[in-house]
Amino acid sequence: MANRRIEEDDELYIPEIDDVDQDFDIHNRNPRSNAGMALGWSPLEQQMFDLLLLNRFNYDDRELLDETARTISRLVETFAAHEVARIMSVALLSFQLAASEDKSFEDEYNKYVHYIKKHPEDLEEI
Secondary structure, eight states: OTTOOOOTTSOOSSOOHHHHHHHOOOSSOOOOSHHHHHHTOOHHHHHHHHHHHOSHHHHHOHHHHHHHHHHHHHHHHHSOHHHHHHHHHHHHHHHHHHHHHOOOHHHHHHHHHHHHHHOGGGOOOO
16 A cells, blocks of 8 residues: 555545544554655654644645644744643643633733833743
């Protein structure tokens, strides 16, 4: 199967959300796209691109997909793995903030920055 070309009638390359909720096994995955086969993707590479392309809006909107890929590259180049995990956690919590408190992370962060400019003595030490 390593060199088998996937035809249009074959299973979609991008897994359906329902598939992820059930048995989305991250181990022993094989490339399921023609590009993945041609590039000789490892199971890990296939995993990354399955997750990247899982959001069909990203897949349909090339500009958003490119921006997402640039953001991921920048995070990986800039931060250690534990810091990327921290950033991801804050990003997820920002959705919760919006849903439960009807507040924007960006607005709250800007309020914090504005406050610290006026009260530098309250700046948290890192």
